[in-house]
Amino acid sequence: MANIKDIAMMAGVSVTTVSRVINNHPYVSAEKKEAVRRAIKIVNYQRNINAVHLSTGKTFLIGVVVPFSNHPYFGLLVEGIANEALQNNYKLVLFQTNYEENREIEALTMLKHKQIDALIICSRICGWDIIDDYASYGPIILCEDTRGTNVSSTFIDHYKSFSKALEYLYNKGHQKIGYSLGRRTGTNSEKRETAYRDFLVKFNHPFDSNYIFYECFNFEDGEWVVQHLKNMRNPPSALLVSSDQVAAGILTCCKKQNISIPNELALMGFDNQPIAKIMNITTLEIPLVEVGRKLFLQAIDNTTISQEEIAVKLIERLTV
Amino acid sequence: MANIKDIAMMAGVSVTTVSRVINNHPYVSAEKKEAVRRAIKIVNYQRNINAVHLSTGKTFLIGVVVPFSNHPYFGLLVEGIANEALQNNYKLVLFQTNYEENREIEALTMLKHKQIDALIICSRICGWDIIDDYASYGPIILCEDTRGTNVSSTFIDHYKSFSKALEYLYNKGHQKIGYSLGRRTGTNSEKRETAYRDFLVKFNHPFDSNYIFYECFNFEDGEWVVQHLKNMRNPPSALLVSSDQVAAGILTCCKKQNISIPNELALMGFDNQPIAKIMNITTLEIPLVEVGRKLFLQAIDNTTISQEEIAVKLIERLTV
């Protein structure tokens, strides 16, 4: 394979000039530019990107950390990131953590080693101290409320949106409201729990831990939720489900068990995934593709630190 | 940041020795090894991976081409690949093509530039001639039957599995069988169509192009299929649906429209995704995670070319 030196030789110029032509720098005469272009074409020259990376310290690679790659929530998020990456000539390095902390650290280590230019963490596991540590090596972008820190993020105010949803259900006459979440920990889950507790306090309702369902990620997780509900003496009359997939699973199971929706149980999903539309699930729309887009743009902007809030929209359908 | 030279200086050895220690090469005395380790620890030395890449010509990056990243089929496939990548200390570069050929070419170009060590194409768009061209630059692994070529693959024999499914439906008394596919072209779609046509010939049934539904990828695509079926004078009595997602969508819509499954319409899905289990959809199980695993292992083995067939399993449930 030919290298830049060969091209320089062939074109009768210096390697500097070749480099300038390749990178569209000014101050190259038309003839030399032409000569270089010809030489490049003749031997079908391809620069050694690893050499470029070594030289520039940049890789045009952005790391993306997700817990699962087969979940529609992250699927859409990654889709948004990927679309924008395409536009900007960046490539993505995917890290699937299965919520294991050391997987996330591996990704952070790659940032430290400058194997990637920036890291987008779609769902953070490791502590703030660690993020803070690694933030000095390159941009880290999060998908959670980071206001008050020096880390960029695009986020949904889950306190606000959860409160909004709860009030909506309350206004529809529901007093006994339960909710389901993915993992128990994490900023977003915590904000939601706070919103829930504040809501209970506000309306003077007792807290019942049985009304909270954790580890609900997928369609199939709806099954055990319904099973659980059926065995409860005093089940909730409405459920705030933090994923349309799970809501769809619950809805499907309820139909099977002849539990009438929304009469016996009201359901409210999150995300407004296509499945929510098809199954007429009332939900809070989160423009995930848009969120992904913004996350990416923050990732490649290593001068500014910004926190962008994304608004959610209540979509009324037939499950409440 | 310290480099290998600094470490060598600190430890009072040559860079070669430092390199040997880092890479666990033999023939380094215990004392020098120790001295190097100490120096590395003191300054928290991290090798410049870009330099390693330039030097070795390897990147420990594997490209993965998928049309969509938010589809459960590819989600599971990527999950399998990602899991195995983790085990082997490789990272993935994700290419989302949206079925645009030049996106795929970009991925192939990265292989050519040695920015990635190998490329796994989960759903190929571009022609064989192009694949052949780029195969000389590094391993390309496909997820379709490549027997008779010099390209590795892990694949499902879709002719066989489709035939199997058709016969199963036939034996259940179905004479009018339709099917739905994702995209119209592609090896897998073609093999399925061949199987379908051969089946019709075998049982002397006429071919009706209205029995074929293309562009069915997601849950929501089930809606228009059902709409279509309702408007048909002579609708099929069974549908072979090449994705559980679509089958679930069809099932859901049929329930809404009071079309009885399997009495009025039998449904058979593909993949055996969790949703198929929950919704009791009869399906052909494809062990996608396992397929992903094998694809990855083929990708990092650049000595052997192999074509691995994966068997599918018929899972009988309640939609046939």
Add this chain to the structure above:
DNA sequence: TTAAATTATGGAACGCGTTTCAGAGCAAGA
């Protein structure tokens, strides 16, 4: 006309780890 600015070009340093090769020292076998 002179000073300042712009355009053009190339040499050489820089980023940095891996690996080949040559050689020294020492032990085991003939």
Add this chain to the structure above:
DNA sequence: TCTTGCTCTGAAACGCGTTCCATAATTTAA
């Protein structure tokens, strides 16, 4: 005693593009 054959070590070459800096040749502005 001599020959192999390890073990250990380091100099130097290699992979290769980018960019700083110096220089020369023109223009433009004053």
